[in-house]
Amino acid sequence: MKPLHTEEHPRGYPLLGIHHVTALAGDPQNNADFYTKVLGLRLVKKTVNFDAPDVYHLYYGDKIGRPGTILTFFPFPNAARGKRGVGEIEAVSLTVPVSSMGFWAEHLSRHGVAFGGPARRFNEDVFSFQDPDGMRLELVFTEGAQGRSHWSGSPIPGDSAVRGISGVTLMLADHEKTARLLVGTMGFTLLETRGDRSRYVIGEGHGRASLDIMTQPTLPPSRQSAGSVHHIAWRVATDEGQRAWQETIAQVNIPVTDILDRNYFQSIYFREPGGVLFEIATDTPGFTIDEPADGLGSHLQLPHWLEPDRKSIERTLPPIVLPL
Numbered sequence: 001m002k003p004l005h006t007e008e009h010p011r012g013y014p015l016l017g018i019h020h021v022t023a024l025a026g027d028p029q030n031n032a033d034f035y036t037k038v039l040g041l042r043l044v045k046k047t048v049n050f051d052a053p054d055v056y057h058l059y060y061g062d063k064i065g066r067p068g069t070i071l072t073f074f075p076f077p078n079a080a081r082g083k084r085g086v087g088e089i090e091a092v093s094l095t096v097p098v099s100s101m102g103f104w105a106e107h108l109s110r111h112g113v114a115f116g117g118p119a120r121r122f123n124e125d126v127f128s129f130q131d132p133d134g135m136r137l138e139l140v141f142t143e144g145a146q147g148r149s150h151w152s153g154s155p156i157p158g159d160s161a162v163r164g165i166s167g168v169t170l171m172l173a174d175h176e177k178t179a180r181l182l183v184g185t186m187g188f189t190l191l192e193t194r195g196d197r198s199r200y201v202i203g204e205g206h207g208r209a210s211l212d213i214m215t216q217p218t219l220p221p222s223r224q225s226a227g228s229v230h231h232i233a234w235r236v237a238t239d240e241g242q243r244a245w246q247e248t249i250a251q252v253n254i255p256v257t258d259i260l261d262r263n264y265f266q267s268i269y270f271r272e273p274g275g276v277l278f279e280i281a282t283d284t285p286g287f288t289i290d291e292p293a294d295g296l297g298s299h300l301q302l303p304h305w306l307e308p309d310r311k312s313i314e315r316t317l318p319p320i321v322l323p324l
């Protein structure tokens, strides 16, 4: 990577935090049951993988799927589990209020979800557990979490509900080039290193998100399948900002895709030097572009270019019974 100059950083268009995290899953019904019943998120969009429309793309979030609350999955029924290793997102952290620890201990146990913790990390308590496909999740008991939005229609009481994604942990073979991209180009700040974990932060106020890096030089590369995180998307406000970021990433000699129309946002993708797939996604237009806020997630939505194939797509996809 060539040396970074300040003019490469599009300062008028800061990254605002996390937009969404996308992972691979197995059975779609198990996925929907876990994320709506156990974690209490709303299924805000039932669509397909635009690049492979025989697979669902399920989006969960708060009432309208605000950026920062969105977890998305490509569920492949009967998929084998992924193999952990370097070059991947090792865990995804969700924010919950500090006062909700007793609730979550009881709730996870009642649903048969084994969890570790509370463990103390950067002055916060953390529960660690896995989703039905082995994806590693964490609940981070966070001061001030109440101020962040949540889905009030869920089975979880409002004062305990998940308040979006607080951050992710990357497992890498080497830290240095990734750190240079994060701080020198993308606008992250190194907050602190404790033991083998370095925490970088981006965004302000309730939008602030963390990216932790852990390094394991001797670990083999990960192999992605069910239970693996596929990518993380960072937020940018506008299409204009998106174009600026596309130029900026290209200027630091990292191959970056064209701007892709994801119907609910516009996206570019690139791989950070440690091997993790990054996306930058726009805040607009959002999930109410093709169905009303009250009915989000109730019907299979397709982008206009797949609408002619709706019948055959619907025949291919297994049914999902919404638990709510």
Ligand code: ZN
Pocket (backbone or CB within 6 Å): 020, 022, 231, 232, 233, 279
């Ligand atoms: Zn994405």
